[in-house]
Amino acid sequence: MSNPPLIAIVDDDDAVREALFDLLQVEGLAARTFGSGEALLADTTAGSFDCVITDVRMAEIDGLELQRRLRAQGSSMPVIFITSSVEDATRAQALSDGAAAWFTKPVTDEELLDALRAALDAPRGK
Amino acid sequence: MVPEALAAVENDRAEGGPRYGRLLPRLGAFGQYAGTTAWWALDISEARPVIAAIVEGSAPADWVGALFAGVRIADIDENNLHLLGPVGGRGRMIGELFTRFCPPESWRIGADLILAAAAGYPAGAPLTRDITSIAFGNGWSTASTDPAHPDIVFIAVGGVLSDDRSLWAVRASEERYRNLFHHLPCALIQVDSRPMRAIFDDLRRRGISDIAPYLDATPDLPLHSRDIVQVTDANRGALELLGAERVEQLLGPVDFVFAASPDSAKRVITAHFEERRNWVEVMKLRTLDGRLRDVELSVTYPTPPDRLDVTILGFVDITERLRTEAQLRQLEADYSRAARISMLGEMATSIAHEINQPLSAIVTNAETSQRWLSREDPNLAKVGQLTARIAESGRRASNIVQRIRGMAARRAPERVPLDLNEIVEEALLFVRHDIESRSIGLSAKLTRGLPRVLGDRVQLQQVVVNLLVNAVQAQNGGPGRIELDAAVNADGAVVFTIHDGGPGIAEENLDRVFGSFFTTKDDGIGIGLALCQSIIATHQGTITASNHPEGGAVFQFSLPAAR
Numbered sequence A: 001m002s003n004p005p006l007i008a009i010v011d012d013d014d015a016v017r018e019a020l021f022d023l024l025q026v027e028g029l030a031a032r033t034f035g036s037g038e039a040l041l042a043d044t045t046a047g048s049f050d051c052v053i054t055d056v057r058m059a060e061i062d063g064l065e066l067q068r069r070l071r072a073q074g075s076s077m078p079v080i081f082i083t084s085s086v087e088d089a090t091r092a093q094a095l096s097d098g099a100a101a102w103f104t105k106p107v108t109d110e111e112l113l114d115a116l117r118a119a120l121d122a123p124r125g126k
Numbered sequence B: 001m002v003p004e005a006l007a008a009v010e011n012d013r014a015e016g017g018p019r020y021g022r023l024l025p026r027l028g029a030f031g032q033y034a035g036t037t038a039w040w041a042l043d044i045s046e047a048r049p050v051i052a053a054i055v056e057g058s059a060p061a062d063w064v065g066a067l068f069a070g071v072r073i074a075d076i077d078e079n080n081l082h083l084l085g086p087v088g089g090r091g092r093m094i095g096e097l098f099t100r101f102c103p104p105e106s107w108r109i110g111a112d113l114i115l116a117a118a119a120g121y122p123a124g125a126p127l128t129r130d131i132t133s134i135a136f137g138n139g140w141s142t143a144s145t146d147p148a149h150p151d152i153v154f155i156a157v158g159g160v161l162s163d164d165r166s167l168w169a170v171r172a173s174e175e176r177y178r179n180l181f182h183h184l185p186c187a188l189i190q191v192d193s194r195p196m197r198a199i200f201d202d203l204r205r206r207g208i209s210d211i212a213p214y215l216d217a218t219p220d221l222p223l224h225s226r227d228i229v230q231v232t233d234a235n236r237g238a239l240e241l242l243g244a245e246r247v248e249q250l251l252g253p254v255d256f257v258f259a260a261s262p263d264s265a266k267r268v269i270t271a272h273f274e275e276r277r278n279w280v281e282v283m284k285l286r287t288l289d290g291r292l293r294d295v296e297l298s299v300t301y302p303t304p305p306d307r308l309d310v311t312i313l314g315f316v317d318i319t320e321r322l323r324t325e326a327q328l329r330q331l332e333a334d335y336s337r338a339a340r341i342s343m344l345g346e347m348a349t350s351i352a353h354e355i356n357q358p359l360s361a362i363v364t365n366a367e368t369s370q371r372w373l374s375r376e377d378p379n380l381a382k383v384g385q386l387t388a389r390i391a392e393s394g395r396r397a398s399n400i401v402q403r404i405r406g407m408a409a410r411r412a413p414e415r416v417p418l419d420l421n422e423i424v425e426e427a428l429l430f431v432r433h434d435i436e437s438r439s440i441g442l443s444a445k446l447t448r449g450l451p452r453v454l455g456d457r458v459q460l461q462q463v464v465v466n467l468l469v470n471a472v473q474a475q476n477g478g479p480g481r482i483e484l485d486a487a488v489n490a491d492g493a494v495v496f497t498i499h500d501g502g503p504g505i506a507e508e509n510l511d512r513v514f515g516s517f518f519t520t521k522d523d524g525i526g527i528g529l530a531l532c533q534s535i536i537a538t539h540q541g542t543i544t545a546s547n548h549p550e551g552g553a554v555f556q557f558s559l560p561a562a563r
Helices: A014-026 A037-042 A063-072 A088-096 A109-121 B028-036 B045-055 B063-068 B078-084 B104-119 B164-183 B195-205 B211-217 B220-228 B236-242 B254-258 B262-273 B305-310 B319-346 B348-373 B380-408 B420-437 B457-474 B507-512 B528-538
Strands: A006-010 A030-034 A051-055 A079-083 A101-104 B007-011 B022-026 B038-043 B072-076 B128-131 B136-146 B149-161 B187-192 B230-234 B278-286 B292-300 B311-317 B416-418 B441-446 B453-455 B481-488 B494-500 B542-547 B553-559
Touching: A006 A014, A006 A037, A014 A030, A014 A109, A014 B348, A014 B380, A030 A037, A037 A063, A051 A063, A051 A109, A063 A079, A063 A088, A079 A088, A079 A109, A088 A101, A101 A109, A109 B348, B038 B078, B045 B063, B045 B104, B063 B104, B104 B128, B104 B136, B104 B149, B187 B236, B187 B254, B187 B305, B195 B220, B195 B262, B211 B220, B211 B262, B220 B254, B220 B262, B230 B236, B230 B254, B236 B311, B254 B262, B254 B278, B262 B278, B262 B292, B292 B319, B305 B311, B319 B348, B319 B380, B319 B457, B319 B528, B348 B380, B348 B420, B380 B420, B380 B457, B416 B420, B416 B457, B420 B441, B420 B457, B420 B481, B420 B494, B453 B457, B457 B481, B457 B494, B457 B528, B457 B553, B507 B542, B528 B542, B528 B553
Parallel strands: A006 A030, A006 A051, A051 A079, A079 A101, B441 B481
Antiparallel strands: B007 B022, B038 B072, B038 B149, B128 B136, B136 B149, B187 B230, B187 B311, B278 B292, B292 B311, B416 B453, B481 B494, B494 B553, B542 B553
């Protein structure tokens, strides 16, 4: 991996989105934020991200659907879910769809960063 | 032409009271005038010394006045009662001074007749005199005595009626009035408010046209008015309401009526001064036995104003009604609180999500701050920015908690100006998560700058939340739609509309969806919409249910704009 990794943060909550961005920033990780799954999908540079951190519940398309559509577009980038609700069915679905990690809010910085680094280091098809 | 002497008989109906019994003159030849005469039976016992003095030639200068100071009414007939009597009837005339009821223009002839009948003075004085009275254009008045009642002088008045109908019309009308007054099932008191006229004339002479501020500045005036305006009669209802046993207990200054509501007296005086026909207000009334009642007072000022001696005050006791209403409001408040708490329970997931968002941001921001601070070159500017965000998220979480507390709190509903858009946005807080988790598309068209509505924030939120929950549950799975709209209608009312993407309401249920315990859900108990209707009704609004032509149910409520 020659270029520094770039991470997409998708959350419809401004405060959460900005907090995640700042956390990555202090660790020297570059990130861009998106207010919805559609915004990420519509971004022409979507393919240039190395990982997606996304909320599950969002107004239009939810996190799971976002992962499905990314996969449908042929993207294999790891998706880390952070949700504020505990729903095992959704979690199981996300993991079986190939989610890299699943966290319940509030997530600790260590956990998230560890999962993020693991995801970035993991060998990928693309 | 001149009737024979009248003879009195005792009547066994003791309506005249224990002092006199009923005295009836034997009419004799007089009988033909029975219907068109009026008579008095006068007790002259107290006037004997004055009569003796007059006969002896030592009459006082105002001998008529001196004589009548001792002449009391022993009995009267019905015609006289109708023409001159007080509303309280015969009982209230018996024993009173003759001059209290006999018009002054007849006093001199009356005195002459009493002297002639009781003392034969002056010698040869006629026992019959020509008179002119209100009932008889050209009439006569005649005096007689009865040996069985030596201190009684009968004075009869008769003649040809100036207008055949007038006496009867007056009589019938008075009788109708008296019947109504005494038998109406509400409390009535009659007051003589004539003394106010002199006061009002004086105020107008002094250029006072707005009496209300004057009454505030001159507190003695309303007090004085309460003293000089006299209660002259009261009906059974009034006795009952005021805890009195006899009419006499209520006669005299009207003061007691306003003892518990002094400001009401000012408004009654003001309405009178402004020459209104009537005045109605709710006031507190202290009864003679010390109870405090809520009453609706209505004052009817008679026209023409010279009949102000019959100003009527009516009272309707609304104490129980107000109490029931208060209980009902309390019950409704308890009930809607219970419904809100149950709603909060159902929305626990949604609420947890709403609170978790800012908490999550707080935790991440705090941890990020620690990372900045633990570096060799701590980035304090960045930490400052992050702590500001922490504070902001903390406030956001606290606001959410406050709203939840508002929903759960037991408190009296209030009436404050509210922005319906805010209500809708706050209500969405409770359901947004539910809407999102079911992939329901929500569109809210909230017109900016809506006029405010007067109401209770929490109750109106509850209505919107109920309607939203209803709409969410109507979707039947699958991605649905909910459209919200807040706008002003042609009448200036603020209208909230919610249109769901469900199957709509079956025609046969359209007019009963707001009924209590109506539900089409397996696990519903059917209180949500009934509660919505009840809350909207107490806000003077209306709520309707219908089906959208393109499918889905439409619930709409409108609330009057606050003035």
